[in-house]
Amino acid sequence: MIKVENLHKSFGDIEVLQNINTSIEKGEVVAIIGPSGSGKSTFLRCINVLESPTAGHIWVDGEDLTEPGVNILNIRQKIGMVFQHFHLFPHMKVLDNLTYAPLTVKDVSKLEAETHAHELLSSVGLSDKIDAYPNSLSGGQKQRVAIARALAMEPELMLFDEPTSALDPEMVKEVLDVIKSLAKSGMTMAVVTHEMGFAREVADRIIFMDYGKIVEEAKPEEFFSSAKTDRARDFLEKVL
Amino acid sequence: MNLDFSQIVPYIPFMLEGIWVTLGFVIIAIVIGFFIGSFIALVKISHIKVLRWIADFYTSVFRGTPLILQLMFVYYAVPQVLGYDISPFLSAILTFGLNSSAYVSEIIRAGIEAVDKGQREAAMALGIPYRPMMIKIILPQAMKNILPALMNEFITLTKESAIVSVINYLDLMRRAQVVGAELYRNFEAYIFVGAIYYVMVMMLTVLGKLLERRLKKSD
Ligand SMILES: Nc1ncnc2c1ncn2[C@@H]1O[C@H](COP(=O)(O)OP(=O)(O)O)[C@@H](O)[C@H]1O
Ligand SMILES: [Mg+2]
Numbered sequence: 001m002i003k004v005e006n007l008h009k010s011f012g013d014i015e016v017l018q019n020i021n022t023s024i025e026k027g028e029v030v031a032i033i034g035p036s037g038s039g040k041s042t043f044l045r046c047i048n049v050l051e052s053p054t055a056g057h058i059w060v061d062g063e064d065l066t067e068p069g070v071n072i073l074n075i076r077q078k079i080g081m082v083f084q085h086f087h088l089f090p091h092m093k094v095l096d097n098l099t100y101a102p103l104t105v106k107d108v109s110k111l112e113a114e115t116h117a118h119e120l121l122s123s124v125g126l127s128d129k130i131d132a133y134p135n136s137l138s139g140g141q142k143q144r145v146a147i148a149r150a151l152a153m154e155p156e157l158m159l160f161d162e163p164t165s166a167l168d169p170e171m172v173k174e175v176l177d178v179i180k181s182l183a184k185s186g187m188t189m190a191v192v193t194h195e196m197g198f199a200r201e202v203a204d205r206i207i208f209m210d211y212g213k214i215v216e217e218a219k220p221e222e223f224f225s226s227a228k229t230d231r232a233r234d235f236l237e238k239v240l
Numbered sequence: 241m242n243l244d245f246s247q248i249v250p251y252i253p254f255m256l257e258g259i260w261v262t263l264g265f266v267i268i269a270i271v272i273g274f275f276i277g278s279f280i281a282l283v284k285i286s287h288i289k290v291l292r293w294i295a296d297f298y299t300s301v302f303r304g305t306p307l308i309l310q311l312m313f314v315y316y317a318v319p320q321v322l323g324y325d326i327s328p329f330l331s332a333i334l335t336f337g338l339n340s341s342a343y344v345s346e347i348i349r350a351g352i353e354a355v356d357k358g359q360r361e362a363a364m365a366l367g368i369p370y371r372p373m374m375i376k377i378i379l380p381q382a383m384k385n386i387l388p389a390l391m392n393e394f395i396t397l398t399k400e401s402a403i404v405s406v407i408n409y410l411d412l413m414r415r416a417q418v419v420g421a422e423l424y425r426n427f428e429a430y431i432f433v434g435a436i437y438y439v440m441v442m443m444l445t446v447l448g449k450l451l452e453r454r455l456k457k458s459d
Contacts, residue, residue: 050361077367087362091380100376101366153366 001026001157001188002047007056009042016042018212020056024157024190029183031203031220032192035235039212040192044159047190048079061156077105080150084162086142088134094121094145095130098152106153113152120148124178140171144178151182158182160191196239200224208232248428251419255433258412259440265332265411266401270394272337277344284349295345302342308403311335315407328409336397336404343393351386352378384455391448395441402437412436 002024009017016039024030032040045051047058049065049072058065065075089097098117102108108116121127124144134142143163150158160179164172176198183189183202193199199206199220206223208216208231216223216232224240227233248255283295302310315331318324326334355378363373402413410418416433420426 048365050364073367073369076365079365081362081365083358083362083365085358087356087358089359089362089377101363101368104372104376105367105369150366 001028001061002190003057003059004047005057005059007043007046007058008054009039009046009051010054016212017046017053020214022207022214022217024188026156026188027186028188028204029202030190030205030207031199032190032207032209033194033196033199033235034209034215038209040209041161043209044081044161044190044192047157047159048076048081050081073105077153078156080153080155080158082143082146082150082158082160082163084166086134086139086146086166088142088146088149090134092133093130094126094132094134094137097134097145097149101149102152117148117152120151121145123181124148125174138171139167140174143167143171143175147175147178147182156188158187158189160189160193162192162194164193164195194239196224196236208235210235243427244425245428245432247423247425248419248432251422251429252432255412255415255419255429255436258410258415258433259436261410262398262401262412263440265329265336265404265409266394266398268333269336269340269401270397272333273340273344273393273397274390276337276341278348280341280345281348281352284345285352299342299345302339303346307335307339307400308406310339311403311407328404328407331407332401332404332409332411336401340393340397343396344390347389347393348382348386351382351384351389354385355381387455388448388452391444391451395444395448398440398444399437 004020004022007017007020008015020043032043034040042051046053047060053066056066060075060078063070063075065072089100092100095114095117098120099110099113102113102116103110118127118130121130124147126141126144126148129137129141129145134145137145147163163179164175167175172195176195179189179191180198180202191199191203201220203220206216206218206220207214208218208223208227208229210231216227216229218228223232224236227236280295280298283291286292311331314335315326315328319326359377359381360373363377368377401411404411405414405417408414412433416426416429419429423429
C-alpha cells in the first residue's frame with residue numbers, strides 16, 4: 001500500500017530525514033517510535049505531502065507522489081491524518097466537521113454523508129455530541145471526533161501523529177481504545193506514539209527512528225524484549 | 241471671549257449637508273478599499289513571488305507617504321500628466337479608496353495568517369482544495385481578527401476624510417471653513433462640525449463593539 005524508497009527531507013541545511021526505506025502493507029499497523037526531534041512527524045507528513053520530500057520516492061497504491069503533476073488531492077483523500085492537537089474546525093458543529101470534506105470533495109449526497117457521520121460518531125461513542133461545537137468538548141472527545149472526521153473520507157490508510165500526547169492522562173485510554181478497535185477492524189495505520197504499551201499491543205511492526213534515520217524495524221515482541229541496536233536499547237531504557 | 245452660536249444658525253443646513261457629502265465619499269472609498277484590499281491580500285498570501293513583491297511595494301507606498309500628499313498628487317499632478325481634469329470627488333474616492341486598500345490588505349493578510357496553521361493542514365490532509373479551504377475554513381475564522389481591525393480602519397478613514405478640504409471638496413470640514421470665512425468667526429463653526437465628526441465616530445465605535453461582541457458569542 002505504501003512504499004518508501006531513499007526518502008530524504010531537508011529544511012534548509014538540516015537534513016531531517018536521511019535515506020528512509022520501508023513499506024506498509026495493506027491491513028498492517030506500524031508504530032513509529034523514537035526520541036523527539038528524530039523526524040517521526042516529518043516522515044508521516046511526507047506520506048500525505050504536507051511536507052514535500054527533498055529526494056526519493058513514495059508510492060501510495062502504486063502511484064508515486066513525488067512525480068511531477070501527480071494529483072496530490074486525490075492521494076490525500078485516501079489518507080486520513082490525526083494530529084496531536086486535533087485541529088477540528090472550531091466554527092463548525094461536530095456533524096459539519098465530519099461531513100464538510102466528503103460533501104466538498106466526494107460525490108456523496110447530504111443524507112449519505114450525515115448517515116455516515118452518525119455511524120462514525122456512534123462508533124467513537126459521541127453520538128450525543130453531534131450538534132456540539134468543538135470548543136465545548138474535552139481533549140479526549142476532540143480527538144475522537146478528529147478520528148471520526150478523518151474516517152468520514154473513508155481512507156485506506158490512517159496516519160496518527162502522537163494522538164494522545166496533548167491529552168490529560170485520564171483521557172488517553174478512551175482515544176487509544178478507539179484506535180485499537182480501528183486496528184482490529186483491519187485499517188492500515190501508521191502511528192507515531194510514546195505509548196509503549198499500546199505500541200506493543202497493537203502494532204504488527206515497530207519502526208524505531210533516531211536522528212532522521214530508521215535505526216531498527218522489528219516485530220514488537222522482538223523489539224521490546226531484545227532490541228538489536230544500542231540506540232534502541234538506550235531509548236527503551238529511558239521510556240519503559 | 242465672545243461666543244455667539246446664533247450667527248451660524250442660517251448656515252446649519254449648509255453644514256449638515258456636509259455630513260452626506262463626507263459619508264458619501266467615505267462609504268464609496270471604503271467599498272473600493274475593501275474590494276481592492278481583499279484582492280491584494282489574496283496576492284500577498286499567494287505563492288507567486290513577483291506578485292507578492294508588487295503587492296508589498298504597493299502597500300508600502302501608501303503607508304510610507306502622507307495621505308495629504310497622495311491626495312494632492314492625484315488632484316494636481318495626475319492632470320498634468322494625463323491632461324484629464326479630475327474632479328475633487330473622483331480624486332477623493334480614488335485616493336482614499338486606494339490608500340485604504342493598502343491598509344485593508346494588511347488587515348486581511350494578518351487576519352488570515354493569525355489563523356492556526358493546523359487548520360490549513362487539517363483541511364489539506366482531508367484533500368480539500370484551496371478555494372473551499374480558504375472560503376469555508378480559513379476566512380470564517382480570520383473574520384474574528386479582521387472585522388474589529390476593519391472597523392478601526394473605517395473610523396480612521398472617516399476622520400482623515402477631512403483632508404479633502406484642501407482640494408476644495410465641499411465636505412463637512414470644508415463647509416466649516418467656508419462658514420468661518422464668511423462670518424469672520426471660526427470657533428462656532430468648527431465646534432459645530434467637530435461635534436458632528438465626534439458623533440459619527442462614536443457611532444462607528446459602538447457599532448464595532450456590538451460586532452465584536454457578536455463574534456465572541458460563537459466561541
Ligand atoms: N517546518 C520545519 N522547518 C524547519 N525545521 C523543522 C520543520 N519541521 C521540523 N523541523 C525539524 O526537523 C526535526 C524533526 O522534527 P519532527 O519530524 O517534528 O520530529 P519528531 O516528530 O520525531 O519529534 C526537528 O529537529 C525539527 O526541529
Ligand atoms: Mg512529532
